[in-house]
Amino acid sequence: xxxxxxxxxxxxxxxxxxxxxxxxxxxxxxxxxxxxxxxxxxxxxxxxxxxxxxxxxxxxxxxxxxxxxxxxxxxxxxxxxxxxxxxxxxxxxxxxxxxxxxxxxxxxxxxxxxxxxxxxxxxxxxxxxxxxxxxxxxxxxxxxxxxxxxxxxxxxxxxxxxxxxxxxxxxxxxxxxxxxxxxxxxxxxxxxxxxxxxxxxxxxxxxxxxxxxxxxxxxxxxxxxxxxxxxxxxxxxxxxxxxxxxxxxxxxxxxxxxxxxxxxxxxxxxxxxxxxxxxxxxxxxxxxxxxxxxxxxxxxxxxxxxxxxxxxxxxxxxxxxxxxxxxxxxxxxxxxxxxxxxxxxxxxxxxxxxxxxxxxxxxxxxxxxxxxxxxxxxxxxxxxxxxxxxxxxxxxxxxxxxxxxxxxxxxxxxxxxxxxxxxxxxxxxxxxxxxxxxxxxxxxxxxxxxxxxxxxxxxxxxxxxxxxxxxxxxxxxxxxxxxxxxxxxxxxxxxxxxxxxxxxxxxxxxxxxxxxxxxxxxxxxxxxxxxxxxxxxxxxxxxxxxxxxxxxxxxxxxxxxxxxxxxxxxxxxxxxxxxxxxxxxxxxxxxxxxxxxxxxxx
Amino acid sequence: xxxxxxxxxxxxxxxxxxxxxxxxxxxxxxxxxxxxxxxxxxxxxxxxxxxxxxxxxxxxxxxxxxxxxxxxxxxxxxxxxxxxxxxxxxxxxxxxxxx
Numbered sequence: 001x002x003x004x005x006x007x008x009x010x011x012x013x014x015x016x017x018x019x020x021x022x023x024x025x026x027x028x029x030x031x032x033x034x035x036x037x038x039x040x041x042x043x044x045x046x047x048x049x050x051x052x053x054x055x056x057x058x059x060x061x062x063x064x065x066x067x068x069x070x071x072x073x074x075x076x077x078x079x080x081x082x083x084x085x086x087x088x089x090x091x092x093x094x095x096x097x098x099x100x101x102x103x104x105x106x107x108x109x110x111x112x113x114x115x116x117x118x119x120x121x122x123x124x125x126x127x128x129x130x131x132x133x134x135x136x137x138x139x140x141x142x143x144x145x146x147x148x149x150x151x152x153x154x155x156x157x158x159x160x161x162x163x164x165x166x167x168x169x170x171x172x173x174x175x176x177x178x179x180x181x182x183x184x185x186x187x188x189x190x191x192x193x194x195x196x197x198x199x200x201x202x203x204x205x206x207x208x209x210x211x212x213x214x215x216x217x218x219x220x221x222x223x224x225x226x227x228x229x230x231x232x233x234x235x236x237x238x239x240x241x242x243x244x245x246x247x248x249x250x251x252x253x254x255x256x257x258x259x260x261x262x263x264x265x266x267x268x269x270x271x272x273x274x275x276x277x278x279x280x281x282x283x284x285x286x287x288x289x290x291x292x293x294x295x296x297x298x299x300x301x302x303x304x305x306x307x308x309x310x311x312x313x314x315x316x317x318x319x320x321x322x323x324x325x326x327x328x329x330x331x332x333x334x335x336x337x338x339x340x341x342x343x344x345x346x347x348x349x350x351x352x353x354x355x356x357x358x359x360x361x362x363x364x365x366x367x368x369x370x371x372x373x374x375x376x377x378x379x380x381x382x383x384x385x386x387x388x389x390x391x392x393x394x395x396x397x398x399x400x401x402x403x404x405x406x407x408x409x410x411x412x413x414x415x416x417x418x419x420x421x422x423x424x425x426x427x428x429x430x431x432x433x434x435x436x437x438x439x440x441x442x443x444x445x446x447x448x449x450x451x452x453x454x455x456x457x458x459x460x461x462x463x464x465x466x467x468x469x470x471x472x473x474x475x476x477x478x479x480x481x482x483x484x485x486x487x488x489x490x491x492x493x494x495x496x497x498x499x500x501x502x503x504x505x506x507x508x509x510x511x512x513x514x515x516x517x518x519x520x521x522x523x524x525x526x527x528x529x530x531x532x533x534x535x536x537x538x539x540x541x542x543x544x545x546x547x548x549x550x551x552x553x554x555x556x557x558x559x560x561x562x563x564x565x566x567x568x569x570x571x572x573x574x575x576x577x578x579x580x581x582x583x584x585x586x587x588x589x590x591x592x593x594x595x596x597x598x599x600x601x602x
Numbered sequence: 603x604x605x606x607x608x609x610x611x612x613x614x615x616x617x618x619x620x621x622x623x624x625x626x627x628x629x630x631x632x633x634x635x636x637x638x639x640x641x642x643x644x645x646x647x648x649x650x651x652x653x654x655x656x657x658x659x660x661x662x663x664x665x666x667x668x669x670x671x672x673x674x675x676x677x678x679x680x681x682x683x684x685x686x687x688x689x690x691x692x693x694x695x696x697x698x699x700x701x
Binding site: 033242245246247272276461518519522523525526527529530531532533534572574575 | 634644646647648649650651652653654655656657659660663664667669672676679
């Protein structure tokens with residue numbers, strides 16, 4: 001039972017706004033040519049802006065209904081988010097519409113269709129793009145409101161909504177593919193419970209400062225970076241994902257300059273900073289105040305943690321700051337984290353045993369994998385479960401992670417059956433009310449180690465890439481692709497890499513045409529899914545394995561691919577993957593293969 | 603003060619273009635040797651994604667004082683077409699400075 005004097009997050013925000021009216025709640029760093037420009041927002045200003053937004057939303061009668069939030073920056077987003085709380089509307093953080101070729105395949109479009117929001121909130125600069133997108137979607141009935149263009153009237157007339165703890169606070173669309181979008185329903189009770197869990201796990205106080213570059217439609221970005229400071233009466237600092245990727249050093253400079261103590265992102269952002277920040281830049285950084293560098297949302301790699309800690313020690317970063325944690329949108333956010341101020345735990349597991357879902361100590365000389373502990377699960381009832389028979393497994397066995405607790409969300413919006421199966425699962429013995437996470441893990445001496453995924457989702461560059469979305473988008477490129485079947489999956493070759501095996505059907509294509517098709521596929525995946533498409537195999541019809549009901553057998557395809565049994569009419573490989581699956585062929589001489597495949601990327 | 607002219611700036615001559623620099627940066631992000639990159643092959647074929655594309659945008663801005671669109675690498679998908687873009691942009695920038 002969470003002891004809080006606030007029944008809803010709205011009550012809490014109002015109290016904070018009154019108590020800390022003159023203090024900063026948020027600093028947005030706008031990327032400019034000569035460096036970042038800071039824009040500040042105080043709690044008092046936030047309160048007034050949110051009242052204006054609430055007034056506008058009330059005029060459209062959206063209490064209890066979803067409202068899309070599409071913002072290029074964090075500052076206007078925060079005002080709009082609190083404005084939704086103040087009006088009783090359900091905020092749905094969304095990326096700005098994708099202007100690319102994906103069109104209706106884009107994530108924002110999937111979200112709009114799924115939640116049927118009657119209103120979109122955005123800013124003046126983005127409003128024309130959003131209006132155009134709505135028109136393209138055939139949704140001229142949806143109202144587009146530029147929240148930074150509202151007049152100051154209505155601030156005093158505002159009345160608080162009659163929100164109850166089990167009302168929805170927001171929908172989180174981080175899980176689910178574009179073809180099957182799933183909006184996680186987070187209630188006020190869930191949010192309050194998870195913010196309290198965050199405080200216990202991370203040991204936060206009002207002296208902590210939060211932030212980073214994560215987008216706010218990402219669960220860690222929204223709940224840890226933006227909302228947790230509100231919960232504490234503290235402040236956040238943010239730059240845009242684009243600014244971070246263009247110049248990763250600006251993320252670390254923001255941590256230094258604004259005294260961020262807690263913040264992070266998926267493993268990939270640490271790798272990117274390692275590659276792109278120079279020693280000279282590190283020499284000018286002071287990261288000694290950064291006490292928890294959160295690493296979650298994609299598999300955590302021990303070598304990344306080690307390399308980052310070693311290299312940035314020169315900037316005063318303590319090795320204990322590296323902080324692996326585990327969470328997911330379905331549990332609001334945080335599930336577990338390590339002991340603060342202590343080095344995280346790891347263990348060497350035998351790779352072959354792990355492939356059979358058994359954690360065994362690594363034998364000398366045998367291939368091993370370093371498992372990084374995600375810490376202890378303190379705020380949930382956690383079980384490791386056989387995902388087929390729903391039998392609870394003993395400590396040390398690998399199984400699906402099941403969770404029960406106040407942070408577990410109410411379900412997927414508008415999907416009662418799916419919600420029942422995922423959020424209210426029942427163990428073989430009859431115990432019910434568990435969330436099935438879809439993640440595989442093992443409990444060892446109370447520590448949770450996440451070992452893999454039950455679902456076929458591929459996590460690259462911190463993004464969830466759904467194979468079915470890639471396969472679907474690729475088919476749209478050409479009739480010969482549309483007529484064939486495709487299988488997208490990932491393989492481990494130095495890092496996780498995407499592989500696409502796609503049948504070409506219906507017409508005889510010349511080698512040059514196949515090559516052009518492969519290039520278009522690679523450009524589509526690289527641009528629209530934001531991940532490298534280094535491995536594309538265009539294969540004969542009948543190569544891609546399917547079940548009798550027509551379901552693509554991606555796991556089987558991956559196995560055949562890794563065994564070197566899948567051959568394309570045209571193939572292009574990343575060098576590391578080529579070494580893995582064409583090891584024997586290289587010995588035969590590259591020239592031989594080049595004449596068969598003719599690819600440019602050998 | 604110079605009188606502004608309306609002439610289209612002539613492209614920067616080929617030999618001053620940063621071909622080697624660009625190939626080195628591209629090679630770095632793609633994790634392969636610069637010699638293995640064919641300037642006429644779309645970079646996506648070598649596994650370019652949006653992280654790599656944005657990284658290069660940042661480099662181009664820093665190196666040449668330009669402000670480029672995040673979509674630059676998709677509009678100019680090969681090293682050759684990127685050099686063509688740079689030739690025009692740098693000529694425009696030069697012309698502006700001369701005024």
